[in-house]
Each structure stands twice: as structure tokens, then as C-alpha cells.
Amino acid sequence: MNRRDFIKLSGSGLLTLFLSGCGLSALTNKPETTANANDHIGENKMKIVVITGSPHKAGTSALLADKFIEGATSAGHEVFRFNSAFEDIHPCQGCDHCGMNGPCIQNDAIEQTLMPKLIGADLIVLITPLYYYGMSAQIKTVVDRFYSRTGSLHRKKSILMATAYNSADWTMEALVHHYETLVRYMEWQDIGKVLAIGCGSRPIIERTEFPNQAYQIGYNL
Numbered sequence: 001m002n003r004r005d006f007i008k009l010s011g012s013g014l015l016t017l018f019l020s021g022c023g024l025s026a027l028t029n030k031p032e033t034t035a036n037a038n039d040h041i042g043e044n045k046m047k048i049v050v051i052t053g054s055p056h057k058a059g060t061s062a063l064l065a066d067k068f069i070e071g072a073t074s075a076g077h078e079v080f081r082f083n084s085a086f087e088d089i090h091p092c093q094g095c096d097h098c099g100m101n102g103p104c105i106q107n108d109a110i111e112q113t114l115m116p117k118l119i120g121a122d123l124i125v126l127i128t129p130l131y132y133y134g135m136s137a138q139i140k141t142v143v144d145r146f147y148s149r150t151g152s153l154h155r156k157k158s159i160l161m162a163t164a165y166n167s168a169d170w171t172m173e174a175l176v177h178h179y180e181t182l183v184r185y186m187e188w189q190d191i192g193k194v195l196a197i198g199c200g201s202r203p204i205i206e207r208t209e210f211p212n213q214a215y216q217i218g219y220n221l
């Protein structure tokens with residue numbers, strides 16, 4: 001893939017299940033499930049990569065990740081979790097040694113551990129705290145490194161989950177716009193979002209419906 005291809009934006013019919021608001025609106029056509037309603041286990045088993053972006057091991061976005069993984073594994077999917085804040089990773093140097101088709105000159109956890117999982121994944125889940133109205137630097141470091149395998153990472157399914165202190169209706173706008181542009185460029189299919197506004201701390205998010213939304217979206221894949 002060359003630079004000309006990199007700037008080409010290609011659209012595709014994107015299905016968006018937009019889970020947002022005050023924790024009350026799980027907009028999915030699939031029925032509510034219970035812990036016993038696991039009869040679809042084994043069907044359409046997916047390989048999922050969850051990438052988290054928070055430096056808080058027991059923080060708000062980590063809870064969404066935990067719940068999503070609980071739901072997805074209960075439904076029989078295979079999940080690999082990469083906690084970007086706790087890995088030895090480095091930002092893209094822009095050297096273009098990879099030619100957007102790998103390998104990357106940086107022999108770190110992204111290149112060694114994450115990238116093979118990403119290339120084989122059916123679904124990529126980005127889970128970040130909102131930092132100055134965008135994704136955290138930790139997870140953005142990973143996203144920038146997609147550059148080394150851009151073509152190989154096309155046509156995946158994707159999900160965005162984020163937590164934020166603010167609760168204004170525009171809180172997640174810039175993050176979502178960025179994510180949707182990424183989805184369009186990567187020719188991904190967005191299959192859901194959990195946007196946990198008004199969730200600046202763990203005790204607060206634990207009193208909302210957002211963790212259950214994360215579970216349900218994983219369980220109902």
C-alpha cells in the first residue's frame with residue numbers, strides 16, 4: 001500500500017448500533033439476555049481484540065472492558081486483551097520503513113504481541129477514557145501503529161467504548177467523529193458504541209447501566 005492509497009477514503013455501508021445517553025438506551029435489535037440464555041454459544045465464534053487506553057487498572061473504562069469481555073467469552077468468543085498503558089510500546093516514528101505493509105522497525109509489544117492478533121481478528125474493540133475530548137495518548141499510540149499494517153487491518157468489525165467526567169450531550173462528539181473517520185478509512189464495520197458520559201469515577205459508573213450495556217454488546221455479538 002502506498003501513500004496515495006493511504007489518503008483514499010473508502011466508504012461502505014456501516015451499521016451503527018449507537019449505545020449512548022444516560023445509560024438507558026441500549027439500541028440493539030437483539031433481545032435482552034440472561035446468564036442462562038447462552039444457547040448461541042459456538043455459533044459465529046469471533047476472534048476479538050480489546051485494546052484499552054487507561055492507566056487505571058480498576059478505573060471506569062477498565063470496568064467496561066471487563067464487562068464486555070465477560071459477555072463475549074460467555075457467548076463463546078475468543079478475546080485477546082491489550083492494555084496499552086501497561087505495555088512497553090512506542091509511538092510511530094514515521095520512518096515509513098514498513099511501507100504500510102510491515103514489519104515495523106520497533107520490536108515492541110505492539111509489533112511482537114498485538115499485531116499478529118490484530119491481523120487475525122474479526123473484531124477490534126477500542127476502550128478509552130476521554131482525554132481532552134479525544135482518545136488517550138496510550139491508545140492513540142497503538143492506533144497510529146496500525147500504519148504498519150493498514151491493508152491487513154481493513155475490513156474488520158469494530159466497537160468504541162469510552163468514559164468521561166462531563167455529561168453534556170456534546171462530550172463525546174469529537175471522539176466519535178474521529179472514530180467514525182477511522183472506521184471509514186479502515187473499511188471497518190462499526191457494530192456498536194458505549195459512550196459513558198458523566199462517569200468520572202468507578203463508584204459513579206457502577207451505578208449506571210453502562211457496564212451492563214458493555215456486557216450485553218459482548219454477549220449479543
Ligand SMILES: Cc1cc2nc3c(=O)[nH]c(=O)nc-3n(C[C@H](O)[C@H](O)[C@H](O)COP(=O)(O)O)c2cc1C
Pocket residue numbers: 054055056058059060061062128129130131132133134163164165166167171199200201
Ligand atoms: C488527562 C485527563 C484528561 C481528561 N479529559 C477529559 C475531557 O476532556 N472530558 C471529560 O469529560 N473528562 C476528561 N477526563 C476525565 C476522565 O475521562 C474520566 O475521569 C474517566 O472516567 C477516566 O477513565 P479511567 O478511570 O478509565 O481512567 C480527563 C482525565 C484526565 C486524567
